[in-house]
Amino acid sequence: MKMPVYAIFLIALILSGCDQITQRLGLEDPGAKEVRLENDAKAVGSACRHSGRAIEDCYSIYSWLPRAGIFAGWKEMDAYMRENQLETIAPQLPPPEPPSNSKKKKKPAAAEAPAEVEAKKDVEGAAKSDGKSAEKAAGKH
Structure with missing residues (x-):
């Protein structure tokens, strides 16, 4: 007698979770x-x-x-x-942003950030090296 009641309760519990699972x-x-x-x-x-x-x-x-x-x-x-x-x-x-584009745009933006930092470092390094080479050239002559 108790077994069918538990079985019915268990089936009802499982079926109520179907919407949540889907x-x-x-x-x-x-x-x-x-x-x-x-x-x-x-x-x-x-x-x-x-x-x-x-x-x-x-x-x-x-x-x-x-x-x-x-x-x-x-x-x-x-x-x-x-x-x-x-x-x-x-x-x-x-x-x-649209849902499909939000994931795609975040990755390139994150990839661009290090590239921009590297570009700034290259520009700063080039400016410093140009200044040093100009000083060396002036000192040699």
């Missing part, structure tokens, strides 16, 4: 992902309108989101702001 593994239902992206796009579109950004700027900044959703959110916020006579609010932060 989310951690990055496995997402395509329909749910589409709905989530559409809602994100609407939120971004309305935020862009509220901050006074042009719709074309929102398209280019948030290129990974569907344009139709961005436009729908932008249009809804535009109507709301006109109806309630709200002013735009200037954005305080620069726009974020």
